[in-house]
Amino acid sequence: MAGTAVRRRLTWQVATVAAVFDETATVRTIELGAPDWAGHRAGQHLDVRLTAENGYTAERSYSIASAPGEPVAITVQRLDDGEVSPYLTTELRAGDELEVRGPIGGYFVWDADAAASPLLLAAGGSGIVPLRSILRHRARSGTAVPARLLYSVRSLPDVIYRSELDQYAASASVTYALTRQAPPGWTGHRGRVNAALLADVAWPAGRDPVAYVCGPTSFVETVAEGLVSLGYPPPQVKTERFGGPGGP
Amino acid sequence: MSPISRGFHGRRSEEAAAPGRVPPGQYVTHDFPVLSAGPTPHVPTGAWTFSIRQAGEVVKSWTWQEMRALPAETVTADIHCVTRWSKLDTQWEAVSIDTLLEQAGAEAAFVLAFSDGGYSTNLPIDDVTGGRAWLAFGYDGEPLDPEHGGPARLLVPHLYFWKSAKWVRGLELLDQDEPGFWETYGYHMYGDPWQEQRYAGD
């Protein structure tokens, strides 16, 4: 199915919350049961629509956190002044219904069976979510495609999926950039991702890599421009901007 | 039929706290949301001008210094955005559009306000005169932030706030009402929040 355009009506459907799991103090993963779910590709997202009793509706988009073949799940970061994320991360519980539309996306997607190029994944804050779907898909497919993850967060407690990412360390190098606070003895990168760190971590352009960059807009612009400066052809730097500020 | 999301309330309305001040379908906000159809222009005041135009000609134009030399006033107003938020008692430093039109000495039935970045919006002349509209250069005691339309924006509080064009650079005087940016895409030509005139046909 990879690479083909699937012409299919995209409609809102009612999903049921199967389980919720708190990844960090402000981040929650919501696993959904959606009987009409057509399956998804790594990197895609879905739209969520909430309806209040007075008919007021709010819609937001969230990246799918699970791999193709797994039950669909989203990971939501709570924004203090948000309208939807506080509801999803604190009020919503197993058994509740949620209207969803998806899966959405055909640009920011990665398919294990079509892949040969080394993968560079760069995440800022909650931008890790679609990249985690890619990493899970890569692990489940057993592909030998080499991968590197660069993950920029404010501090270590803000890392989402920490124990899972630690497990990938054997087959994919994981580099953290801590932008606000580092633990005593931290020898890793401090501060925002810069050209020097990118040059250090990114696959050399000669390996013909493909990059997926996701997070706040300013993070994505900085990293994407940096990779192009390192010789990555722009079509091989895929970007997904989450807006901002609110990132690392 | 969409299921009701248990426990979801959206933005809570504080209408009870301000009876008669909040138009139908609005909720009161205490922050100042930034809505934009494009990137924020950054125009230095040294390069800024405001013009009244008619039939392809500039009737009158002011530099920043000339505009700031005009009598200005503090305006306190409630503002209502078509996206449903309302903000009460906002304070602006502004020059009345009456002052500008009087100096221009031209007459027309309608205006089309035009802005840096290509935005425009239309209004009847009665709605930008008689003390109902201003060119605002200050907000809350400070120079107007570019994010909120600075160096100067139109301020027409009695209509939905999309009519208060940010980054405004002038008024085109017209005989006929011509739709501006959002009006072209189906938003109401007039936009009275008290009659909930959000879309054409409302």
Next chain:
Amino acid sequence: MDALDGNAIGGVLHEVFGTEMTAATATCASCGATGPVALFTVFLRAPGIVARCRVCSAVVMVIVSAKGMNCVDLRGLARLDAA
């Protein structure tokens, strides 16, 4: 609030066009720049959705959803090819 990109309007575009559109190739009518819809600079926090050419900032697409309908203006595009 920073601008997003065309990925953010994937859902409404799929609804409007009946197919996935973020990977579609678009050509700006103003400057001729060609690239995926996913790279549009997108402003969501407005009375409607405004998508601009990443290269020249000209408006390429406007979507207003009101009264149960989507009104889509594509005049800013010289060409749009679904993948």
